[in-house]
Amino acid sequence: MAVLVIAEHDNTSVKDMTNKVVTAAKAMGAEVDVLVAGSNAGSAAAAAAKIDGVRKVLHADGATLAKQMAEPLEALIVPLMSGYDAVLFPASTTGKNAAPRVAAKLDVMQVSGVIGVEGADTFVRPIYAGNAIITVKDEQSKKVLVVQPTAFKAAGNGGSTSVETIAAPAGPFKSAFVSEEMAKSDRPELTAAKRIVSGGRALGSSEEFHKVLEPLADKLGAAVGASRAAVDAGYAPNDYQVGQTGKVVAPELYVAIGISGAIQHLAGMKDSKVIVAINKDEDAPIFQVADYGLVADYKTAVPELMEELTKAGL
Amino acid sequence: MKVLVPVKRVLDYNLKVRVKPDGSGVDLSNLKMSINPFCEIAIEEAVRMKEGGGGHAKDSATEVVAVSIGPEQSQETLRNALAIGADRGILVKADGEVEPLAVAKILKGVIDAEKPDLVILGKQAIDDDNNATAQMLAALLDWPQATFASKIVLAGSKATVTREVDGGLQTLDIDLPAIISTDLRLNEPRYASLPNIMKAKKKPIDVKAPSDYGVDTAPRLKTIKTTEPGKRQAGIKVKTPAELVGKLKEAGVI
Numbered sequence: 001m002a003v004l005v006i007a008e009h010d011n012t013s014v015k016d017m018t019n020k021v022v023t024a025a026k027a028m029g030a031e032v033d034v035l036v037a038g039s040n041a042g043s044a045a046a047a048a049a050k051i052d053g054v055r056k057v058l059h060a061d062g063a064t065l066a067k068q069m070a071e072p073l074e075a076l077i078v079p080l081m082s083g084y085d086a087v088l089f090p091a092s093t094t095g096k097n098a099a100p101r102v103a104a105k106l107d108v109m110q111v112s113g114v115i116g117v118e119g120a121d122t123f124v125r126p127i128y129a130g131n132a133i134i135t136v137k138d139e140q141s142k143k144v145l146v147v148q149p150t151a152f153k154a155a156g157n158g159g160s161t162s163v164e165t166i167a168a169p170a171g172p173f174k175s176a177f178v179s180e181e182m183a184k185s186d187r188p189e190l191t192a193a194k195r196i197v198s199g200g201r202a203l204g205s206s207e208e209f210h211k212v213l214e215p216l217a218d219k220l221g222a223a224v225g226a227s228r229a230a231v232d233a234g235y236a237p238n239d240y241q242v243g244q245t246g247k248v249v250a251p252e253l254y255v256a257i258g259i260s261g262a263i264q265h266l267a268g269m270k271d272s273k274v275i276v277a278i279n280k281d282e283d284a285p286i287f288q289v290a291d292y293g294l295v296a297d298y299k300t301a302v303p304e305l306m307e308e309l310t311k312a313g314l
Numbered sequence: 315m316k317v318l319v320p321v322k323r324v325l326d327y328n329l330k331v332r333v334k335p336d337g338s339g340v341d342l343s344n345l346k347m348s349i350n351p352f353c354e355i356a357i358e359e360a361v362r363m364k365e366g367g368g369g370h371a372k373d374s375a376t377e378v379v380a381v382s383i384g385p386e387q388s389q390e391t392l393r394n395a396l397a398i399g400a401d402r403g404i405l406v407k408a409d410g411e412v413e414p415l416a417v418a419k420i421l422k423g424v425i426d427a428e429k430p431d432l433v434i435l436g437k438q439a440i441d442d443d444n445n446a447t448a449q450m451l452a453a454l455l456d457w458p459q460a461t462f463a464s465k466i467v468l469a470g471s472k473a474t475v476t477r478e479v480d481g482g483l484q485t486l487d488i489d490l491p492a493i494i495s496t497d498l499r500l501n502e503p504r505y506a507s508l509p510n511i512m513k514a515k516k517k518p519i520d521v522k523a524p525s526d527y528g529v530d531t532a533p534r535l536k537t538i539k540t541t542e543p544g545k546r547q548a549g550i551k552v553k554t555p556a557e558l559v560g561k562l563k564e565a566g567v568i
Contacts, residue, residue: 093477093480094479096461097449097459097462099446100446100449100450101449101459103415103453104451107415108534109413109415109534109535110444112444127442128331128440128441128443129443131333131543132333133540134539135537135539135541137535137536146445174492175459175460176486176487177484177486178474179485180482180484181484181485182481183482195567220568228498232498238499239480239482241498244443245498252567273567274562275546275549287548287551288546288548290548292549292550292561294551296555301555304554304555304556309559311559
């Protein structure tokens with residue numbers, strides 16, 4: 001049995017979530033190949049070849065793959081599937097965008113949001129924002145999985161395997177990249193951060209959100225996140241959103257400030273190692289999952305916390 | 315331009331699902347069901363294209379057709395879409411779970427008959443959380459797709475769509491006909507007014523069956539167990555930020 005893992009990369013380096021999906025693939029008891037589809041992505045392909053336990057790396061390079069859009073990825077991956085029993089995508093926006101296209105073309109129902117692999121055909125996934133967990137048996141002859149990387153340990157980078165070059169799809173395609181606006185930040189990326197400071201609706205405005213959270217995040221070397229309520233209210237951009245409809249994170253430290261703890265938010269952060277909640281409402285549901293709860297107004301608590309962290313040498 | 319909007323009936327956004335004690339599934343009996351929030355955003359956008367609003371010229375859409383695949387009660391979901399401003403509905407009656415692949419196949423059948431220029435769907439249903447139907451439908455039709463849309467600008471035979479992607483925003487041009495899936499910030503759906511709710515009762519709904527489109531809805535995936543998620547133990551309350559920092563040091567996370 002052989003499976004194909006679709007690498008998450010930026011044409012230069014391979015993101016850690018790729019290593020995590022490789023771990024999920026290995027749990028299927030399969031030979032694992034990794035596909036790096038990009039443009040001028042030689043160094044990403046070379047990095048993928050170092051992931052432990054990978055049989056080989058397939059590297060498709062061409063202008064049509066520069067932005068890893070859904071149509072060219074479908075055109076590239078579907079024919080490759082004659083040689084594989086399963087394909088695993090990371091649950092990134094790129095993976096979520098392309099996987100169902102591949103599945104439909106293969107006449108396969110995909111398994112989304114996989115958080116557990118119990119053998120070659122049995123997978124665990126959350127439904128209802130993580131309020132129920134189902135175990136599904138997938139007996140289709142080809143399988144398409146979208147894997148939640150935070151649920152798996154990253155495979156190491158001590159390997160060295162070969163890179164095989166394959167052709168990129170020629171096109172033309174009916175969609176064209178126009179532009180992108182990526183948030184520029186020196187802070188770590190939300191899904192990869194070891195610490196996250198997250199804010200909710202209680203912060204009251206966009207100015208307050210940034211003024212309160214960013215200095216604390218910088219002190220902790222943390223990424224900044226937000227609840228859906230804060231995003232809905234326009235305090236933070238959508239790519240800050242942690243929860244069922246946003247990102248699923250599992251950092252070592254998650255500090256929730258002015259977040260009540262709606263079900264859909266908890267679904268995105270409850271696997272964090274240590275959760276801190278600061279909220280002036282002592283009945284807020286966030287306290288039911290917090291390791292350390294501080295019932296206080298963030299307006300006084302956060303400045304004091306900053307001071308204490310300074311005293312502690314941060 | 316004709317716009318088709320599929321809508322799904324799901325457990326109301328504000329309610330928490332119960333797992334059946336015997337692990338055989340979730341218990342939805344006597345719980346309020348509503349239109350999936352992302353589908354509501356899709357209907358709102360289509361209606362704005364018709365009425366003029368949200369940056370769209372009036373009559374950008376000439377007709378908005380809502381489709382729902384589900385049990386008889388999905389009529390209510392369609393009425394909800396009609397009250398927001400869709401012109402007519404199509405109910406494809408199917409009991410039990412219908413997976414996104416089967417939904418996409420049924421929708422392809424509806425689209426072959428209706429020939430819309432644009433299909434707008436919610437990016438994900440908040441019950442099964444699959445995030446798959448829009449992309450599957452695009453593949454079956456060989457149409458371009460723009461998922462997770464936060465802005466749509468129509469221009470002749472093209473649409474320029476801004477997408478919410480990891481780390482920021484991406485803008486694409488797609489040729490129509492096309493599939494768009496909605497993200498949270500595309501718009502804020504209106505509350506349907508009472509007169510519009512009354513008017514919606516008179517709008518036509520066609521009733522169809524999956525077999526009308528030659529689609530077998532038998533699930534491909536077999537759910538063998540449904541369980542409660544692992545419970546996280548509530549920890550302790552600290553009194554001061556100083557105490558908090560002490561605890562975090564002890565826990566080795568700072």
